[in-house]
Amino acid sequence: MFKKVVITTTIAGSLLLAPNVSEAALGDQTLYNGMKHSDVTELQNLLDSKGYFNYHTATGYFGSITESGVRSFQRSAGITVDGVVGPQTVKALNGGASVQSTSQSTSSYSGTVRHGDRGQQVSNLQSQLKDKGYYNYSVDGIFGSITKRAVMNFQSANGLTVDGIAGPQTFGALSGASTAAPSSSNDSSVASTSSVVTIAKQYIGVPYVWGGSTPSGFDCSGFLQYAYNKAGVSLPRTVASMWDATSSVSSPSVGDLVFFETYKPGPSHAGIYLGGGKFIHSSSSYGVTISSMDNSYWAPRYLGAKEV
Secondary structure, rough: OOOOOOEEEEEOOOEEOOOOOOOOOOOOOEEOOOOEOHHHHHHHHHHHHOOOOOOOOOOEEOOOHHHHHHHHHHHOOOOOOOEEEEEEHHHHHHOOOOOOOOOHHHOOOOOOOOOOOOOHHHHHHHHHHHHOOOOOOOOOOOOOHHHHHHHHHHHHHHOOOOOEEEEEEHHHOOOOOOOOOOOOOHHHHHEEEEEHHHHHHOOOOOOOOOOEEEEOOOOOOHHHHHHOOOOOOOOOOOOHHHHHHHOOOOOOOOOOOOEOOOOOOOOEEEEEEOOOOOOEEEEEEEEEEEEEEEOOOHHHHHEEEEEO
């Protein structure tokens, strides 16, 4: 697969190979962090083709990004995860091991991805989380703190172990497989929070109408009442009464209400928390839209979150 590169020098009549240069194809030498070689360039290109070196340029230098890609590949291939490219890893890269291709459905995924991983499996995870309303950022194939928080929110809402690691159980839940059920007292709330997010997103772009409570136009509380009613949950009509009728939580989970103080003291605006610091609401300026809780307008006006 790799071109043969031979650099020689004559010392006292002897022919010696220069260090870190291989005569053989990939797999006949071991590649590891700190090496710089044309074989590393081919390794990086091969990792990129399999979705484990996305958004990076092959440099021929085996650094931390390359090692992270190798580890992610090894983990998904079910081989020793050491970040070192030896014969076993080369065999897997060349199709000798059972490695999930980028086109394979994530519903059959049985590996594990976690904070620091990169590649197609992370992109698949982000896409599934995004479809379910837990991740509202670009799908970049990088498992960072935002992706981890989205995974934890999903795990919490689905009665899974909340560790921020996406393994077979989490992927199974994302694809609709049965999971460890939450306690019976939480069954209806889990179902409603999941469905209310899906329902609410269907109305993005609907204009703001003062007093509106139908898809032809919503005001703030009319939108919330309508979305939750469609999800089978009854809410009162005004933001203030919603505040009084719900239970405070220390931090919002997906599907909770988040409240703000705007034109008058006390709760006067609210939205549905989507995870990742985002919420969906009917804004007087933009209609039904998704906003960041951290922006300069909403952050100082935030009052708290409440569980429906």
